[in-house]
Amino acid sequence: ASKMGSRKERTLAMIKPDAVTQIGDIIQMIYSKNLIVTKAKMTKLSWKQAADFYSEHQSKSFFNNLVQFVTSGPMVAMEVMGDEALSTWRKILGPTDSALALKDTPNSLRARFGTDGTKNAAHGSDSLASAARELEFFFPSATGSGPPSTAKCTDC
Ligand code: RTP
C-alpha cells in the first residue's frame, strides 16, 4: 500500500521496433531500479494509430520519419509503476539521441540498444498528464470513461 506523501506513479514505457528483441535486458533494467511492470502488450501500430499517439509532434520535421519507424514492426507497451516512475524510467532511457547517449551515459538503455536520434529503442511519458493519456491509448479503461487526468497513484 502506498503511504501518504509517497511519489508512486505509473507511466507508459514502450519498447520501439528496433529493440523488441532486447526485452529481457530492458525488463531487468526496470526491476533493477525498483520499478515493476504491471501491464504489457505487444502490438504493431497502423500509420493512423502512430500519428495519433505522436500527435503532439505532427508539425515537427521528424514526424514522418518517426511514424515510419514506429510502424516498421511490433512494439511492446508496458505500464510501469513505482516511486517516481516517470523520472526514474526516463533516467534509465538516457538522452533522446542514442548517439549522444553513447558518449554521455553509456549504461543507459538508449546507449545500449538505440542507434540515433530517431531509432532510439524506447519511449517514456514526459508528464503525469501524458502518462494518463498514453496508458489509456494502449490499455483502455473498461468503463470507456476516458483517461484519468493524471497518472499519480491514488488507487494503485
Ligand atoms: P520519447 O517521447 O520517445 O520518449 O522521446 P523523447 O521525449 O526523448 O523525445 P521527443 O522529443 O518526445 O521525440 C519523440 C521521438 O521522436 C523521434 N525524434 N526524432 N531529430 C530527429 O530526428 C528526432 N527527434 C525526435 C525520436 O524517436 C523521439 O524519441
Ligand code: MG
Ligand atoms: Mg517525448
